[in-house]
Amino acid sequence: MDKIMVTTKMLKKLINEKNILELRNIFDEYNGVDIAEIASSLTVPELLFIFKTVPPSDTAEMFTYLEHDVKKKLINDLSGEQLGNLLEFIYNDDIVDFIQEMPSNLVRKILKSAHKETRNEVNLLLNYAPNSAGSIMTTEYIELKSFDSVSEAINKIRKFGREAETISYLYIVDDKRLLVGSLKLKELLIADEKEVVNDIMDTNFVSVTTHDDQEEVAQVFKKYDMSTLPVTTDDGRLVGIITFDDIIDVIEEETTEDIHKMAGVAALDEQYIKTSNVTLARKRLTWLLFLMVSATLTGLIINGYEGLLTHLPVLSIFVPMLMGTAGNAGSQVSVLIIRALALEEISESDYFIVVRKELGVALIVGGVLSVIAFIWIMFQFLTGMISSSWANTFEREVLVAFVVALSLYITVLFSKTIGATLPILAKKLNIDPALMASALVTTIADSLAIIIYFVLALSILGNFF
Incomplete structure (x- = not known):
C-alpha cells in the first residue's frame, strides 16, 4: 500500500472493521516507535486485537515503547503462548527494563511464558546490581x-x-x-x-x-x-x-x-503527569523542611542584631537585596561546577584552580555590582525614594550606601567560593554533587551575607549612636 499518514482514528477504524490485512501492511511500512505513539490512545482491547492478529515480529518493537501501565495490562491479558512468542522478538535487555517495574505475579508469568533460552538470559541480567553495566547490557551479540x-x-x-x-x-x-x-x-x-x-x-x-x-x-x-x-x-x-x-x-x-536533586526534589519513579499529588508532596517535603529549618538561622542572626536595627532601621531596607544577590551568586557557580564535574571537565584535584578562577570572576562581578549598588542607593536617598530619621545628612547617606556596597562586594566573594567548594567537597566525600545545588548554597550564602552586613554596619556606623 502507498505510505499514508496513519492516525489513531484510522487504526480504530481498521480494528473495528477487523481489517487484519491492512493492519499488517501498516506495521510493515511504519517504524514501531511511531506506531506506539499513534497507538497510545487505543484501548487495551483494541491493542490486544493488534497483538493477536499482527505477527509478533512486527509488534515487538511497538510493545517496548508503550507506557508501563499499558504493558502491564497487555501482559496480564495475553495468553502464555502469545506472550512467549512476543518476547522472542524483544531484545533481552529491553525485557529486563520493563520486567523490573512489573508486580511479582506478572514477572512470574513473563518468565514462565518466555522460551528457555530467553528465560535463562533474562534471569542472568536480573541478577546484576541495579544501575550497573551488567543490568543494562544485552547478551545478544556476535x-x-x-x-x-x-x-x-x-x-x-x-x-x-x-x-x-x-x-x-x-x-x-x-x-x-x-x-x-x-x-x-x-x-x-x-x-x-x-x-x-x-x-x-x-x-x-x-x-x-x-x-x-x-x-x-x-x-x-x-x-x-x-x-x-x-x-x-x-x-x-x-x-x-x-x-x-x-x-x-x-x-x-x-x-x-x-x-x-538540584531543585531540592527527590527523583521521581514515574512520569510527572502520572505521579500522584501525595507522591509529589512526599518527594519535596524532606528538602523543604530542611531548608525551612536551616533558613531560621538567618532569622536568629538578624535577631542577634536587634539593637543595631532599632537604632538604624534603614539598614533593614537592604537586607533582601544582599540575601538575594548572595544566593544568586553562589547558585550560578554551583550549577556550573556540578555540570563540569558530571562531564569530567574538572575533578577534586582542580579545587584550588577552580576557586582561584571564581575569585577572579567574583572580583570583577562584585566590583561592578557594588559600584552600581552604591550609585542606586544614593539616587534613592537624593530623590526621596528612601527616607531615614538617622540618615538625614549627605555624609550619613554616603556611609550607609558605602556599608551596603562593601557588604555586597565581600558577600559575592564568599558566595562564589562557597558555590565552588560545596560540590567539589561532596564529590570528595562520595556524595552526589547535585545535592549541593542552589537551594543549599542559597541558604548558606544568605546567612553569611547577613553576618557580613551587620558586622560592617556595626564597625563603621556604630560610633554614631
Whole structure:
C-alpha cells in the first residue's frame, strides 16, 4: 500500500472493521516507535486485537515503547503462548527494563511464558546490581574466535546476525572466552576471505566490567566516542555488550535525577503527569523542611542584631537585596561546577584552580555590582525614594550606601567560593554533587551575607549612636 499518514482514528477504524490485512501492511511500512505513539490512545482491547492478529515480529518493537501501565495490562491479558512468542522478538535487555517495574505475579508469568533460552538470559541480567553495566547490557551479540577465518566470521554473522542487537562491532574471544580484540564490520568485509581474524582485529579496545556504574559507562561512551561497548567479568571474560541506544536512556535518567536533586526534589519513579499529588508532596517535603529549618538561622542572626536595627532601621531596607544577590551568586557557580564535574571537565584535584578562577570572576562581578549598588542607593536617598530619621545628612547617606556596597562586594566573594567548594567537597566525600545545588548554597550564602552586613554596619556606623 502507498505510505499514508496513519492516525489513531484510522487504526480504530481498521480494528473495528477487523481489517487484519491492512493492519499488517501498516506495521510493515511504519517504524514501531511511531506506531506506539499513534497507538497510545487505543484501548487495551483494541491493542490486544493488534497483538493477536499482527505477527509478533512486527509488534515487538511497538510493545517496548508503550507506557508501563499499558504493558502491564497487555501482559496480564495475553495468553502464555502469545506472550512467549512476543518476547522472542524483544531484545533481552529491553525485557529486563520493563520486567523490573512489573508486580511479582506478572514477572512470574513473563518468565514462565518466555522460551528457555530467553528465560535463562533474562534471569542472568536480573541478577546484576541495579544501575550497573551488567543490568543494562544485552547478551545478544556476535562473538568471533581469534582463529576464525574472515570467511567463517562472515558466515557466523549471516547465521546469527538477525538475533544480535547490532553487528556494527564484533568482539573476539580466545578459547577461554577472554576478550582479546574488537573488529568493525567494515574492516571484516573488505578483508581477504582467507585472512585470520586474529591478524585484522584491533587489540587496543575499551571495555567495562559488569559491576561498573552505568554513569561511569556513559562517560566511557562519551570519552571514546563509541557506539557499542563490550562488558566483561572481572577476569576479562566477555559476557555482553552495551549499545548506544541503552546509554542514551541512562544519560537521560541520570540528568533528570541531577536536575531533580538540584531543585531540592527527590527523583521521581514515574512520569510527572502520572505521579500522584501525595507522591509529589512526599518527594519535596524532606528538602523543604530542611531548608525551612536551616533558613531560621538567618532569622536568629538578624535577631542577634536587634539593637543595631532599632537604632538604624534603614539598614533593614537592604537586607533582601544582599540575601538575594548572595544566593544568586553562589547558585550560578554551583550549577556550573556540578555540570563540569558530571562531564569530567574538572575533578577534586582542580579545587584550588577552580576557586582561584571564581575569585577572579567574583572580583570583577562584585566590583561592578557594588559600584552600581552604591550609585542606586544614593539616587534613592537624593530623590526621596528612601527616607531615614538617622540618615538625614549627605555624609550619613554616603556611609550607609558605602556599608551596603562593601557588604555586597565581600558577600559575592564568599558566595562564589562557597558555590565552588560545596560540590567539589561532596564529590570528595562520595556524595552526589547535585545535592549541593542552589537551594543549599542559597541558604548558606544568605546567612553569611547577613553576618557580613551587620558586622560592617556595626564597625563603621556604630560610633554614631
